Amino acid sequence: MTDLKSLFFSLGIEKLDLSSEDQVLINQFISSFTPRFLDICQQRPDRAPLDLLLGLMTQQHQLLSQQWHTQQQAYHQMQSVFENTVGADHASKFQHQESEQYTIVSLLWLLVQGASQIDYSYANEQAETICQQLFTTSATMKNADPQAELLRQRLMQAYYLGKKSSQQSLVTKLKNWFTS
Template sequence: MNKLETALKDIKADCLLNHADAQKQWDVFCEQYVTLFEKVRLNKPDSDTTHHLLGILTKAHIEAQTLIQHHQESLGKMEQVFKDTLGEEHASRFENQSQKQLIFVTHLWLYIQGYLYMDFSLANDHAEQTAKILSPMSAQQPEALRSEFLGSFYQGIDNSPIEKTTHPILGWLKSLFKS
């Protein structure tokens, strides 16, 4: 197990590994970004590991999304050729690894955002944008994809050791209504 994988497991991000395909994408991600992670840790040893993870996942998400956007038209044409040549049943056996990686990285990226208690509206915007990009290539509606992505954001919140603080006045008001 490399240091990137260890850091991800330390924040319980492995809870996203709920099926075999996720494990494959996890392995690809960790292999691809371990060198960058170690380099960042050496360059900024005083920064929190979760912030390093956030930076790397932001980079990974941008790269995966850009790859899909730049090749979306050719991917669609290739998929159509498979369907026309092999038929619907056999064409469905071919998997778009770029799409799968973007889906996985988005889940992981939103997880870390939730784990760090980052702004929900920003996470929601990113989830929606990614869902709109992926929807034409999948059988799912953008809203369903967005909801799935946000599930990872909430898992991050659930696994976070950070205690959500409330404004003292809000706490005082709540205490008045409890009695």
């Protein structure tokens, strides 16, 4: 049985460009979801841990996406109040906790997608959707924040790290097969 932390490390999580806050959120996520993941693995011993992780991450991503969608209007109104009260520079320092959690789960989800060999176009489409949700208001969907592109790049970096880890894993398996 594979533990969640080990599985994420095998996918290259340590190579992601993460702030200390991001690392804390990831550690919290891993700690809180390890029992659930182990339970899922016990219930489905016939399935590969990576497949089960993809299912878990997809479920968590969808849940956070729905939560974000329902809270988005209130968040943008709150952000507008901050901008009008303390100015745009200071308002940008206020972070919506759900957006940080949504970003982290999205990074992990795309890492797992890459390792699962999910199609690039789907991953890129999801990264763009996530950025639109996090960085645009409903009134200005066309004018995304410049930080949105940086996030999209981070999300796709996670996808490619996962993809690279699975390719290395395949090469290792092939080497082991030919040497045995």
